[in-house]
Amino acid sequence: MIEKQEVTSTYIIIREAMMDDIDAIIDIDIQASTMEKPEYWRYILELYLQQNDQRCFLVAEQDNHIIGLILGEIRAWEFGSASCGWVFAIGVTEQGRLHGVGSKMLDNLCDYFRRAGVSKVKTMVVRQNHELLSFFRSQGMMAGPYQELEKEVG
Amino acid sequence: MKLQRATLLGLYAVLELADQPEEQLSRTDIARKFDVSSNHLSKVMRELGRAGLVEAVRGVGGGYKFSGNAKRTTLMDVISIFESLQVDCPDSREPGKDTAIGMALDLVFGEINETIHATLNSISIDTLLMIKNRSVKAQNTEDSATLEETETF
Structure with missing residues (x-):
């Protein structure tokens, strides 16, 4: 298991997500996407909490409140691309924005990818x-x- | 995509001034750096001033200073001062626009426009300067490596 580093800034702690964070995670996603999808986040969190060196789900915590989330995974040969880290989701509460929370979480996730041996990070x-x-x-x-690229198939 | 000369000069001027926020640069300084006519730059600086991106400092040693927000001002904000970016003329009165081929072409041009707008709207002055600094750093590293190799021989 690759050690997931805990980074502490003046007030913000970046740490691995836990099942207890689920409500805060759902709330942050609603603020970012305006669409509620609790089942999806429960499934994703359970999946990411299983021991797996290729996946990482982090949250940003300030004064015992979750103010941000980021998750990513190492995938090889997707679309012909050599092994790299993918950022699948990132979100910060409205109050937490413009305070460097997103940057800290992304830096931490990139460190995780680097320690796992990949040198490139992608997102969509x-x-x-x-x-x-x-x-x-x-x-x-x-x-x-x-x-x-995409098209309607229905 | 080809930008008009005034747009390009506007981008050069804003980026040069934002790169040295503590400095005042004269129109001649900027014109010399980018090898353009100082007269041509005159109207461009007036437009940038009107948009609040630069301010003229009068008196001895006067010139221009960047007065915008480098983190919040995007390349598209600067470009929009001078022109409206479209790959194709959106004028529906153009002949052939309402044909099936005209409409299919519009879909493709729309895709290109969206990509251009997304790119230019997402790159701030600050980010562009970061890209510039990274390129300069990479170039310097490459130059030192070449120099070391040359010295070895």
């Missing part, structure tokens, strides 16, 4: 979400060589 963002795109860009992320 809705094009219209300029705020989230700006966040990842401000962290040094640039467009990669892939383009997402």
Whole structure:
């Protein structure tokens, strides 16, 4: 098992998520996506809590309150891409935004990926979400060589 | 995508000033750095001033200073001062626009427009300067490595 490092800033602790965090996680996701999906988050949290070196679910805690979440996974050969870390979700409470919480969580997740032996991190963002795109860009992320395509099949 | 000359000069000026927030740079300084005409830059600086991105400092040693918010101002904010970016003219009166082929082409151009807008709206002045600094650092590292190799021989 790769050790998941606990990083402490002045007031914010980044730590592994626990089952007790589920309500806060659901709340943060509602603030970010405006869509409630409790079953999905229960399933994801249970999945990520199983011992697995390839997955990491972190939360940011301040004064015993969860103010942010990030989760990611190491995947190899998805879409032909060599082993790399994927950020699948990131969210910060409205009050916690613009205080570096997202940066701290992403740094911590990147450290986790690095210690697991991967040197690249990827994510996917809705094009219209300029705020989230700006966040990842401000962290040094640039467009990669892939383009997402889709079509209706129903 | 080709930006108009004034747009490009606007981007150069804002980025150069934001890169040295404590400094005052004259129009001539900026024009010399980017090898453009100082006269051409004059109108551009006026537009940037009107948009609140730069302020003119009068007197001896005067010039321009960046006065915007580098974290909140995006490349698209600067570009929009000078032009509206569209890959294709959205004017529905253009001949052929209401044909099936015209509409299919519009879908594709729409996709390109969305990508351009998403990119330019998500890169702040601060982020662009970070990209610039990273490129300079990488170039310096490469130069030192080449120098070391040359010295070895």
